[in-house]
Amino acid sequence: MTAPRKLVMTISLNALEHLGINLYSNIPAVLSEIVANAWDADAKKVSVTIDKTAETIIIEDDGTGMGRDAVIDRFLTVGYKRRDELGEATPSGRKPMGRKGIGKLSIFSIARVAEVYTTVSGERTAFRMDREVIRKAISGKGQVAYEPEELPNWPSDLKKGTRIVLSKIPRSLSGMTVEGLKRRVARRFSIIGPKYDFVVSVNGTAIGPEDRAYHNALQYIWTYGDQEELVKLCKHLDRPGEARLLKIANELTKHHISLSGWIGTVFKPDQLKDEDGDNLNRLAVFMRGKMAQEDMLDDFGQKEIYADYIIGELHCEQLDVDDQGDIATSSRQSLKEDDPRFEALRKVVLSELRYIAGKWSDWRRTDGAKVAATVPAVSAWLGNLKRRYEKKGRTMDWAA
Ligand SMILES: Nc1ncnc2c1ncn2[C@@H]1O[C@H](COP(=O)(O)OP(=O)(O)O)[C@@H](O)[C@H]1O
Ligand SMILES: [Mg+2]
Numbered sequence: 496m497t498a499p500r501k502l503v504m505t506i507s508l509n510a511l512e513h514l515g516i517n518l519y520s521n522i523p524a525v526l527s528e529i530v531a532n533a534w535d536a537d538a539k540k541v542s543v544t545i546d547k548t549a550e551t552i553i554i555e556d557d558g559t560g561m562g563r564d565a566v567i568d569r570f571l572t573v574g575y576k577r578r579d580e581l582g583e584a585t586p587s588g589r590k591p592m593g594r595k596g597i598g599k600l601s602i603f604s605i606a607r608v609a610e611v612y613t614t615v616s617g618e619r620t621a622f623r624m625d626r627e628v629i630r631k632a633i634s635g636k637g638q639v640a641y642e643p644e645e646l647p648n649w650p651s652d653l654k655k656g657t658r659i660v661l662s663k664i665p666r667s668l669s670g671m672t673v674e675g676l677k678r679r680v681a682r683r684f685s686i687i688g689p690k691y692d693f694v695v696s697v698n699g700t701a702i703g704p705e706d707r708a709y710h711n712a713l714q715y716i717w718t719y720g721d722q723e724e725l726v727k728l729c730k731h732l733d734r735p736g737e738a739r740l741l742k743i744a745n746e747l748t749k750h751h752i753s754l755s756g757w758i759g760t761v762f763k764p765d766q767l768k769d770e771d772g773d774n775l776n777r778l779a780v781f782m783r784g785k786m787a788q789e790d791m792l793d794d795f796g797q798k799e800i801y802a803d804y805i806i807g808e809l810h811c812e813q814l815d816v817d818d819q820g821d822i823a824t825s826s827r828q829s830l831k832e833d834d835p836r837f838e839a840l841r842k843v844v845l846s847e848l849r850y851i852a853g854k855w856s857d858w859r860r861t862d863g864a865k866v867a868a869t870v871p872a873v874s875a876w877l878g879n880l881k882r883r884y885e886k887k888g889r890t891m892d893w894a895a
Contacts, residue, residue: 508634515600523679525605528598529554529659530695531785535591538656541695547668555658560615592785607663612653621646673698675771681706686784709775712766713759715858717851720755733862743843750839758807760855767806778807782814795845801855811840
């Protein structure tokens with residue numbers, strides 16, 4: 496009689512694919528993971544270089560870099576728990592964005608090959624990872640490890656930090672513009688720019704908050720906390736921003752959550768379909784300066800017209816408190832929706848949306864009538880109406 500098989504638990508390649516390799520299909524989302532790692536490494540500068548001819552994307556940061564041990568124990572460890580090991584703040588006092596140790600896997604959802612060059616205190620480590628070789632290594636019987644290929648050459652111009660060269664990118668880079676990429680990376684972070692000592696540039700030009708490129712479409716804005724810098728960027732507002740934080744302070748305290756950011760409405764819904772194919776008719780949720788969920792507007796199922804005009808960015812740090820468990824799911828683009836903190840946020844936001852819906856229809860009616868009154872034919876018509884009709888005419892919904 497042969498001995499019974501040993502009990503063994505294994506992790507399949509399939510699991511790895513779900514955790515990262517098949518996670519994102521879009522380049523900006525993956526670049527955001529790499530940019531987030533640069534932030535966590537206390538980098539002050541990150542440069543992204545897209546080379547369409549060579550079909551490569553190079554991301555370089557001037558952060559702390561990694562020694563050989565860090566490469567093995569952190570970068571090459573799937574599921575490295577950085578906050579347990581490295582604590583709640585980086586040496587320069589930033590709150591780290593990473594936590595699950597799977598961000599780097601997302602690289603392989605857009606590129607087959609990644610070369611990593613990283614240096615710290617004169618120690619240099621260079622290696623190449625190949626998605627297809629990883630797949631083979633891990634799916635082989637009894638095999639659980641993958642050994643990246645060490646690279647003998649060192650790029651002489653790399654003195655500090657980490658350089659990652661992505662190649663064999665099946666999704667063609669040709670349709671991607673530098674401006675488009677800047678827009679889409681800008682929309683995923685709120686901590687890019689000199690103010691945060693974190694300058695991210697694409698092919699030589701720095702990304703700024705204005706690269707989000709939707710400010711000029713905003714007609715009205717409701718703000719939570721200090722949003723002065725942002726409101727200044729909105730050049731076409733029909734009314735000054737309305738500060739809402741004090742009005743909902745009790746609600747927030749009751750639920751033990753904080754909120755900052757803004758909700759706005761645009762002049763016309765088609766301004767929220769942008770040229771890169773992003774749907775901007777959304778309320779994005781941010782944690783620690785990085786987009787954590789692309790949209791929570793969809794959750795509310797608001798069918799009224801105003802909902803088509805909504806765009807916003809909300810920051811809520813309590814969704815990410817360590818001692819209360821981990822709210823970010825492995826998909827990284829969405830939050831655990833049954834978490835009480837998320838539920839509380841949802842409640843507050845829904846009640847804000849109702850408030851905004853009311854304001855929006857009032858303001859659109861009166862501001863629309865003002866616009867109509869400036870059009871000569873319409874103002875003549877209004878002038879000709881008898882007084883009792885005129886009042887009605889002025890409150891008609893011209894803008895609808
Ligand atoms: N550019 C970088 N510079 C220094 N260390 C890095 C860099 N990128 C990744 N690392 C290290 O590799 C670890 C794993 O990265 P990642 O898979 O994105 O997971 P996480 O960010 O959740 O920890 C990080 O915690 C960090 O220690
Ligand atoms: Mg990370």
